[in-house]
């Protein structure tokens with residue numbers, strides 16, 4: 600059975616199936632890709648995002664990328680300890696040490712892929728893994744830009760976080776706010792505030808709002824997207840991240856999409872991007888030259904319907920890496 604028929608069958612309803620059909624056009628000659636699975640759920644309260652890498656692979660990532668002429672190697676999964684093996688040591692930053700150790704392993708794999716002139720594609724897992732990808736990509740460049748798609752700002756610290764879950768803290772750690780272990784890891788980051796843009800934010804905590812302002816990042820909220828449109832916002836966000844031709848990392852929390860479109864995410868928040876808007880964002884990024892690496896995080900198959908969220912991720916990645924309609 601070909602991909603189209605398979606997607607149709609899996610999608611259930613014909614309307615949904617039509618929405619998910621692979622686009623007919625292909626664009627060959629994109630950079631080869633290295634896929635790394637990061638089944639990390641130590642940063643989130645709810646189990647399930649550890650199955651994200653599996654769901655995305657099952658949705659046909661490798662097949663779809665190869666279909667459009669991209670060479671793919673899959674390094675399998677980074678080994679992650681199970682939260683059942685011991686309780687968190689620190690309730691304000693649960694499993695921070697274990698997460699940092701896993702991120703160091705991920706950083707090595709990401710930097711080795713980039714050094715071999717490949718695009719590193721990291722499948723999550725909860726968003727705390729982004730610390731590892733960013734540190735890994737930073738090792739390969741003097742400066743690294745960062746495009747962070749998210750419903751949340753992920754700018755909490757152990758002090759401001761209401762939950763103590765580390766997946767709400769990775770971006771703050773990149774800017775040296777957070778637990779000592781996280782700050783030590785993120786000393787390896789080359790991202791500075793003027794080369795970082797957040798897109799799609801709509802749900803923030805009190806403490807992190809103050810810290811976010813202090814850090815001076817460019818935040819493009821959903822309100823900005825409503826007012827100015829996605830194209831205008833993305834132009835500015837890309838300009839920020841790739842300022843002066845800087846290579847950049849994309850960290851994409853799938854909860855930036857509206858849960859009506861992508862229900863299988865760890866922390867859903869209503870009022871997000873449509874599927875079309877998220878595709879357009881990927882198209883616009885793919886028109887630039889600077890992409891070094893990308894995370895797709897927080898896919899939770901337990902909360903999903905017929906793996907549609909993972910299928911959306913496959914379409915987003917294919918588009919980001921060069922798939923075209925014509």
Ligand SMILES: [Mn+2]
Pocket residue numbers: 726749750751753766852
């Ligand atoms: Mn996030």
